Amino acid sequence: MSNPSLLILAGDGIGPEVMAEVKKIIAWYGDKRALKFDVSEDLVGGCAYDVHGKPLADETMAKAQEVDAVLLGAVGGPQYDNLDFSVKPERGLLRLRKEMDLYANLRPAQCFDALADFSSLKKDVVAGLDIMIVRELTSGVYFGEPRGIFTEGNERVGINTQRYTESEIARVARSAFELARKRGNKVCSMEKANVMESGVLWREVVQKVHDEEYPDVQLSHMYADAGAMQLTRWPKQFDVIVTDNLFGDLLSDLAAMLTGSLGMLPSASLGAPMANGRPKALYEPVHGSAPDIAGQGKANPIACILSFAMALRYSFDQGTEADRLEKAVEKVLADGLRTADLMGPEGGSPVSTSAMGDAVIAALDASL
Ligand code: IPM
Ligand code: MG
Secondary structure: OOOOEEEEEEEOOOHHHHHHHHHHHHHHHHHHHOOOOEEEEEOOOHHHHHHHOOOOOHHHHHHHHHOOEEEEEEOOOHHHOOOOHHHOHHHHHHHHHHHOOOOEEEEEEEOOHHHHHHOOOOHHHHOOOEEEEEEEOOOHHHOEEEEEEEEEOOEEEEEEEOOOOHHHHHHHHHHHHHHHHOOOOEEEEEEOOOOOHHHHHHHHHHHHHHHHHOOOOEEEEEEHHHHHHHHHHOHHHOOEEEEOHHHHHHHHHHHHHHOOOHHHOEEEEEEEEOOOOOEEEEEEEOOOOOHHHOOOOOOOOHHHHHHHHHHHHHOOOOHHHHHHHHHHHHHHHHOOOOOHHHOOOOOOOOOOHHHHHHHHHHHHHHOO
């Protein structure tokens, strides 16, 4: 049997730096665990625009459709801010999500014990936090038509459309219920059914999928604004949160910051199973391209490393190896290693991106 295939799209800014550490870890798994991957690399985002005049070449899109999983770094940078909307770096990422039909975006927010002091919230509110946001990723106001800036009378009007079909809601709800069964068995669904028809439908469909297919899972509903409030008040009340594309974008940044650093959080974007049974999948850190620190070896590679751990778990059925990698990360943090983003106000001496990656490898070695 051939090795599973990975397409690496490191992207812009700190993307290539953090991905370099993931490549070391992929090589480690090949050498030490006989877990070999066929790795290819390509461009996405601003770097693709520089070469092809668009943020994702068609050939790259085709490759992404064929591999077992895509690993993405980050896209964007200030030099691309004034580009036309249609060729902005972010469009490359959105095209991957849409064309691979990656409808379920899993964004865990886990607070590492060693970092509980970094949260802007009190330690007892966040210590031990482990929640999973499931964000719908291929529909809603991000993609709904009509959209655009139009002229009406003597002024312009900007339009985006929130649109959800029953099947789009049902499939992401199923992803959330399935995940909940493997965790705390609780799902909270968030929308604005008090003001949006799409929210009314969302609530109805999530409830129906629950009642017919997952009655064993505890389901609650919350308006998304109240959800934001509850997330900061007492986040540990949640296990899995399922929500739409835009609310999920906001709530996942909020949840991320509860844990102390955006530099720590991975994500998985999953679609329907392919012929080989693996889901269509793209893994990426939640953080962006951080152009202000790019190229300086300051970036924290942990979010990207943990994204690869999610790939091991969700694409390659290697839960034990994913646990091993997550424990290795936990260990280096417990040992006191910190990249610059994890320095408290009192300062200290941060380690570089590659030193952090090397320490994770050393912890992996020690785990054998
Ligand atoms: C995210 C990002 C993206 C989004 C951008 C980069 C298009 O904020 O993945 O959360 O809005 O979905
Ligand atoms: Mg976002």
